[in-house]
Amino acid sequence: MKLSQQQNCNTRRNNSFRTTGPLDSSVDSAFKPLASFFWVVLHGLCCLISLVLGFRFSRLIFFLLFSTNTTSTTNHYTVPALLRTTSDATQTLTLQTPPVLITDTPSNRTNPATTSSRVVVGRHGILIRPWPHPNPIEVMKAHRIIERVQREQRLQYGVKNPRPLIIVTPTYIRTFQTLHLTGLMHSLMLVPYDLTWIVVEAGGTTKETAALLEKSGLRTIHIGFEERMPITWEARHRMETRMRLRALRVVREQRLDGIVMFADDGNTHSMELFDEIQSVKWIGALSVGILAHSGNSDESSSLLQKQEDEENLPLPVQGPACNSSGQLVGWHTFNSLPYVEKSATYIDDRAIVLPRKLEWAGFVLNSKLVWKDIEDKPEWVKDLDKLVADEEDLDSPLSLLEDTSVVEPLGNCGRKILLWWLRVEARADSKFPPGLVFFFSNSFSVVYILLPCYLYFFVLYILLPLSDTGYDQRYYMFFLFPWHFLVVISFYLHLMSDDLPECIHMAYS
């Protein structure tokens, strides 16, 4: 409505300018102000009338003046609410007694039986309520309805009798730990099933990790693992395996029931994954997409790109391989030969990080497989304690089995990729960007950083305007830039000083 009014006013304005344009420059200049004044007055009057009426009345005038014989069949159902209120107000208009708007003699051609119907043919008003915007309470009610509908859908068509999940995550403190763990945490918070999250931390449990896990609201078991994480990737993979076995020992001791899933903190999981693993009976295998390119160095990545384009390699996938009748016949593993020269050995290497042949993340177990004595344990699973005691290198859960053919392929027999494996770590000299929380946690920082800031703003926004001096360039030069300079310098000095609190050191290491 308003837009059309403005348009109306604008076109009127354009029209008026067009008529008194440069063509008339030669005309007697005395008439010009009179003509333009007249147009302005008319324009103002039209705008005022439109404002009062609430709609563009120009079409209605044309309709009245030039309409043909269709008046007899136009009965009006309701006079629109706006017209009703404004017809009292306007007396100057010819349409004050609208002969066409109100029902004149209803046409005889309408069926006499329509007197009992509420429906009449003809032009009706468009009913608009005065505040056509959503009401927040109603929006909340609608969301509750949607939630209830979705819950019912899940009950009807989703997984029946969902079993609780046990997620095993090995981690250690490092620059990107918060990044990875937060992502994993939010994925797990979205899972609609009961969940126990076992986090095994190398180097012992730390308060920061515990604080992070606290925020999730999930049931977590935070275990410390005594050794520190080594710096080569090979050793790391072995250590992570030992950490996972430690977690399985906890499952065994506490006799946790459910489905064990190995979620590494660098990986990305989709929500369908958690629905899919509910269908596992004893041990299942999923397809894992491998994102092996960490894209660190330009030369190596561009080289690989060329290679890829030549050979047309798709995303490498690890997982079960099935024949056409859906039975497990083998495994797709990661072919690391093309990357061997360029692979990373140390954590800090700017090269590609390779996974192992078959990652733990692609397997799910029924927790009963690791329990000590249960009646219906299948014969093809080895005892966990014996395996740990033998100190073998278990490179995948397949080593837990005597016979690998009992593995169930999940995710449409491995054709659907439901999780992606990725290892991204920061460089050795990287610093985790500090948040503002560090500034307020220490009295030194208050003195050295906050005080100059407060003084600076005080001078700029309170003293300067109140003072008699004008906003001269000189004063800006004098007041602003030195303070700014001082603030920044003090910040960096502060950073480099040695009496920093412990937490800031940690973030930068």
Place this chain on the structure above:
Amino acid sequence: MKVPIWVFVVVAVLATAFVLRIGAEELDQSHQTERIADDPVGRLKVFVYELPSKYNKKILQKDPRCLTHMFAAEIFMHWFLLSSPVRTLNPEEADWFYTPVYTTCDLTPNGLPLPFKSPRMMRSAIQLISSNWPFWNRTEGADHFFVVPHDFGACFHYQEEKAIERGILPLLQRATLVQTFGQRNHVCLNEGSITIPPYAPPQKMQAHLIPPDTPRSIFVYFRGLFYDVGNDPEGGYYARGARASVWENFKNNPLFDISTEHPTTYYEDMQRAVFCLCPLGWAPWSPRLVEGVIFGCIPVIIADDIVLPFADAIPWEEIGVFVAEKDVPKLDTILTSIPPEVVLRKQRLLANPSMKQAMLFPQPAQPGDAFHQILNGLARKLPRDKSIHLKPGEKILNWTAGPVGDLKPW
């Protein structure tokens, strides 16, 4: 205090009337659910007239688009009856007579049917059957039925004013009309007409089904015109201003996913919505109702006095939400104040496969589909009393009534 005895009598009478009324309602409802599952085979016999192919086959050959548009019910009804067990070749024992004339098959290049020749075509067909067979003159068409799926049924016009002006074709006044249009107290709906759903292609809808565990995340869904810019740019005529009102009130509302686009994922989006708006357009019916029922989306019907398909067999009040046109500005309040249990109940009723089957015209016909519901409706009108048979020499219909243009031969 002494209460006179007549008070007790009145109270007793009122109480019994009340109880009986409630009982009748319950009985009515249970009747409704049984009615969908009725089997018409054996309850009626239909005789199909053999008309020259210029009334049916040749028209279809000229434009095969008639098989896929929303008026295709007339053609599929003919094909179904030809091979159905209710068909009889002996007209003496037939209860109903069917005339296969495709009146809605004269299409513009855009695909919209032109109704201008339809009255003449119908008239010519009736003249043919009345002169070649004695059954029309016997009852003046009271035991004949015709399928007229066009916008306003047998009024044969797409504009409501002109349709009301014309009224139902005078020759069809006594016949039973099977039509998609239904509005109470309207000229173009005779008492005793059978309302059917518009044709929606079953295979196309089956091809767009998504897994039922996809969560329904859209609250209200609608795709279609709000202002018919070609014919009524100001709004107010089209849909009696209801669609324009929906747009103006709810275009900024995040709960309402409404627009004029034509997405390719229309069917999939409907399956992700809880409510689907079915407002009237130029005529009160639309295929959205059928699509909503098939895809499990609760239809919100905004059309005053509308008569929905198979209203005596399908409990539309319990499945859909009815909103009066004057209440459209309060649509969000109405929809959000429905208790979640009622929403779930409606969805459960919609998930009933017999409901979905009753809205479709599958090829070949299956038990419980719309063909069978039409036959059920026809069977419910039997047995007739003998008064429809005219006495010799009696004539009720006026063969020269109607606009002069209709009297020209086709």
